[in-house]
Amino acid sequence: MQIFVCIKQVPDSGQIRVHPVTNTIMRQGVPTIINPYDLFGLEQALRLRDRFGGEVTVMTMGPPMAVDSLRKALTFGADRGVLLTDRVFAGSDTLATSYALSYLIRKAGETWGAPDIVFCGKQTIDGDTAQVGPGIARRLGLSQLTYVSGIDDMDLTDRQILVRRRGDHGVQVLRSRLPVMVTMMEGSNEIRRGTQADALRAARAEIVQWNAATVGISDTSLCGLRGSPTVVKKVFAPTARDEKAEMISTEGISPSGMAEALVDQIFSRQPGLRDDLFRQAAGH
Amino acid sequence: MKRELPERFRSYRHVWVFIEFEHGRIHPVSLELLGEGRKLADQLHVDLAAVIVGSGRAALHEVAATTFSYGADVAYIADDPVLADYRNEPYTRVITSLVETYQPEIMLLGATVLGRDLAGAVATTLKTGLTADCTELAIDGERSLAATRPTFGGSLLCTIHTLNYRPQMATVRPRVMAMPTAQERQSGRIVEFPVDLREEDMITKVLDFLPDTANEAAQLAFADIVVAGGLGLRTSENMQLVRDLAQVLGGDWGGSRPLVQKGWIPAERQIGQTGKTIRPRLYIAAGISGAIQHRVGVEGADLIVAINTDPQAPIFDFADIGITTDAITLLPTLTRVFRQRLAVNRMAG
Ligand SMILES: Cc1cc2nc3c(=O)[nH]c(=O)nc-3n(C[C@H](O)[C@H](O)[C@H](O)COP(=O)(O)OP(=O)(O)OC[C@H]3O[C@@H](n4cnc5c(N)ncnc54)[C@H](O)[C@@H]3O)c2cc1C
Ligand SMILES: Cc1cc2nc3c(=O)[nH]c(=O)nc-3n(C[C@H](O)[C@H](O)[C@H](O)COP(=O)(O)OP(=O)(O)OC[C@H]3O[C@@H](n4cnc5c(N)ncnc54)[C@H](O)[C@@H]3O)c2cc1C
Incomplete structure (x- = not known):
């Protein structure tokens, strides 16, 4: 079977810094990682390949350096990586991103065989919209299965797939038909370490690189900033509240003294809450 | 970067809130959004509409009555057995055709599992902008929805607009907006939207639902x-x-x-x-x-x-x-x- 896994290279969020003067995000020198949510899809893809045979292709749209993430995915055992990179994609919102990715997936399908499953991450840790997976599904006419906590069964002959899906109030058991777009829940599996052989292969592997023209995009007005209906009008720092926090003094005061003062302060600001607490304590 | 709203979108009016109604319960986020939607609609001098999708006439009309008490002027009801449980495909179809028929300028959804699954599919079908997880919504001087959300990096916010597409879509997480107080015995207009769906055409089937035990x-x-x-x-x-x-x-x-x-x-x-x-x-x-x-x-x-x-x-x-x-x-x-x-x-x- 053919499985495609969409991954996004993201800044390692723990290490992002904001410039203290200009308030802009300092991306230079920030290490990048594969979006952690994408690894649950990748591991699921590898398990399906191990069981049913076939190939796992990892793909991303991004700057040339996104090759690193694809290569990293190969060390876990993916069979090939494809990068879609072109300046026309700069500034894409989710609609423009799913547009570009749908062309990438179509072209990859023509090259290696149409995908039975396309995995996306549940969301990313930077943009964090969870909109690209559904966008791809819609554009390619794939059945959309988001928040999947487990794939219980699959039958390649009658093209059925049985999944459990995490809803807001419980778990849905769904049966659908391939091809599908799946996003996996975090914690549904753990990415494997990859073998020595995978590491060696990944180091030497050639990552396929395509641009807008090679995947067949002729109308670049639907790409990048131009093709994005959302426009970021302003970026700003949150305003501090008008009154600053009232600070409890600590100079030469014992922890119990501080705690007493803090409790006094809380109770005087929230007398209703104090009364309720006392009432509960008194067992009423 | 001011762009003209294309002619075909100029007739788009009114603020819509998608009402999440599952397993007999309205998700509180939908009521919170009605409170927020009311403010936007008043500022724009337009109606606030609730979009109610599901199965069972009596239940859906009861939901409509609830939305009226939380500020909706209009309720669009799509009632069909195919819509009994949430599934992406039929819900996306119904919502997109509702939007194309009645043309709202703003559409709000909860950023829940259901809302996120649905909003992305609807926005892509309509080819419009969708701002995720907003913490603040406002109308600017040019009738445009200013949707503010945190940006990555840990200390900034950004305000996003959908300038030349309609509707302007946004999701908001539960409990971000205050719960409005219900007004008793409010009435509104109900529009029953005819649905043309057949279960045989649905590719995805709901085989079972395992409700969460009180977590x-x-x-x-x-x-x-x-x-x-x-x-x-x-x-x-x-x-x-x-x-x-x-x-x-x-x-x-x-x-x-x-x-x-x-x-x-x-x-x-x-x-x-x-x-x-x-x-x-x-x-x-x-x-x-x-x-x-x-x-x-x-x-x-x-x-x-x-x-x-x-x-x-x-x-x-x-x-x-x-x-x-x-x-x-x-x-x-x-x-x-x-x-x-x-x-x-x-x-x-
Ligand atoms: C702070 C911030 C806020 C933003 N807010 C919005 C907004 O409200 N609305 C909007 O439309 N855009 C928004 N954007 C732009 C958006 O982040 C980009 O379009 C981005 O390319 C994709 O969105 P995402 O990171 O939210 O992905 P998500 O939709 O969260 O990603 C889900 C999955 O899609 C796949 N995927 C996503 N991008 C790629 C890629 N480039 N290559 C391969 N697979 C991919 C991955 O599998 C990923 O796990 C925002 C960007 C930032 C930095
Ligand atoms: C897309 C995205 C989404 C995110 N979502 C969330 C989210 O939902 N929730 C969330 O919390 N974060 C979220 N984050 C992370 C967020 O940006 C911060 O990194 C995180 O909140 C910091 O956690 P912290 O305050 O515990 O740690 P730190 O920022 O490391 O702060 C620790 C604090 O403890 C203080 N301290 C140290 N020792 C003591 C002591 N002995 N006694 C008292 N104080 C002490 C320090 O002065 C410091 O202020 C998100 C980030 C991204 C990029």
């Missing part, structure tokens, strides 16, 4: 008192100090996102943009710096108390009461003082 952590969002810890607590063992204080106060507990990543607390205990949004009467944050993603999850609290060793920590910018001291020492003392005060009162009572 104790699910109460966190609704707790009156919440105590939370951050990386300043240093070790996972020190989370016990947070739980102890919460217990004495009869409240609930949680933590910042890095604690989830470190495995100190379960994911459903995370507070903030990508965790739970809380609106307690009292929030005590111990060893939490107050990054924007954390802030947006707690700003609705009535009283915020911050314990942090760093007087420059951003949390003091939005806390009501602050104390610069070691939380690991203060927490157990605070627990003891609260326990004593409550015990004294127990004897008095």
Whole structure:
């Protein structure tokens, strides 16, 4: 079977810094990682390949350096990586991103065989919209299965797939038909370490690189900033509240003294809450 | 970068809220959005409409009545057995054809599992903009929806517009907007939208639904008192100090996102943009710096108390009461003082 896994290279969020003067995000020198949510899809893809045979292709749209993430995915055992990179994609919102990715997936399908499953991450840790997976599904006419906590069964002959899906109030058991777009829940599996052989292969592997023209995009007005209906009008720092926090003094005061003062302060600001607490304590 | 709204979108009017109605329950976020939608509609001098999708005439009309008491002027009802359980395909079809027929200028959905699954598919079908997880919605001077959301990096917000496409779509997480108070016996206009769906055409089938058993952590969002810890607590063992204080106060507990990543607390205990949004009467944050993603999850609290060793920590910018001291020492003392005060009162009572 053919499985495609969409991954996004993201800044390692723990290490992002904001410039203290200009308030802009300092991306230079920030290490990048594969979006952690994408690894649950990748591991699921590898398990399906191990069981049913076939190939796992990892793909991303991004700057040339996104090759690193694809290569990293190969060390876990993916069979090939494809990068879609072109300046026309700069500034894409989710609609423009799913547009570009749908062309990438179509072209990859023509090259290696149409995908039975396309995995996306549940969301990313930077943009964090969870909109690209559904966008791809819609554009390619794939059945959309988001928040999947487990794939219980699959039958390649009658093209059925049985999944459990995490809803807001419980778990849905769904049966659908391939091809599908799946996003996996975090914690549904753990990415494997990859073998020595995978590491060696990944180091030497050639990552396929395509641009807008090679995947067949002729109308670049639907790409990048131009093709994005959302426009970021302003970026700003949150305003501090008008009154600053009232600070409890600590100079030469014992922890119990501080705690007493803090409790006094809380109770005087929230007398209703104090009364309720006392009432509960008194067992009423 | 001002762009003209294309002619075909100029007739788009009114504010819509998608009502999440599942297993006989309206999701509270839908009512919160009606409160917010009402304000936007009043500013624009247009109607506020509720979009109700499901199966069963009586139940859906009852939902419509509820939405009227929360401020809706109009309710669009799509009623069909195919729509009984949420599924992406039929819901996307119905919502997109409703939008194409009645042309709203703004459409709001909850950023729940259902809302996120649906909004992305609808926006892509309509080829319009969708702003995720907004914390603030406003109308600017040019009738445009200004949707504000936190941006990555931990300390900034950005305002996003959908300038030349309609509808302008946005999702908002539960508990971010205040719950409006219901007005009794309000009426509104009901529009029954004919649905043309056949179960045979549906590719995805719902075979079963396993409801969650009452999950104790699910109460966190609704707790009156919440105590939370951050990386300043240093070790996972020190989370016990947070739980102890919460217990004495009869409240609930949680933590910042890095604690989830470190495995100190379960994911459903995370507070903030990508965790739970809380609106307690009292929030005590111990060893939490107050990054924007954390802030947006707690700003609705009535009283915020911050314990942090760093007087420059951003949390003091939005806390009501602050104390610069070691939380690991203060927490157990605070627990003891609260326990004593409550015990004294127990004897008095
Ligand atoms: C702070 C911030 C806020 C933003 N807010 C919005 C907004 O509200 N609305 C909007 O439309 N855009 C928004 N954007 C732009 C958006 O982040 C980009 O379009 C981005 O390319 C994709 O969105 P995402 O990161 O949210 O992905 P998500 O939709 O969260 O990603 C889900 C999955 O899709 C796949 N995927 C996503 N991007 C790629 C890629 N480039 N290559 C391969 N697979 C991919 C991955 O599997 C990923 O896990 C925002 C960007 C930032 C930095
Ligand atoms: C897309 C995205 C989504 C996010 N979503 C969330 C979210 O939902 N919730 C969330 O919380 N974060 C979220 N984050 C992470 C957020 O940006 C911050 O990194 C995080 O909130 C910081 O956690 P913290 O305050 O515990 O740790 P730190 O920022 O490391 O702060 C620790 C604080 O403890 C103080 N301290 C140290 N020792 C002591 C002591 N002994 N006593 C008292 N204080 C002490 C320090 O002065 C410091 O202020 C998100 C980030 C991204 C990029």
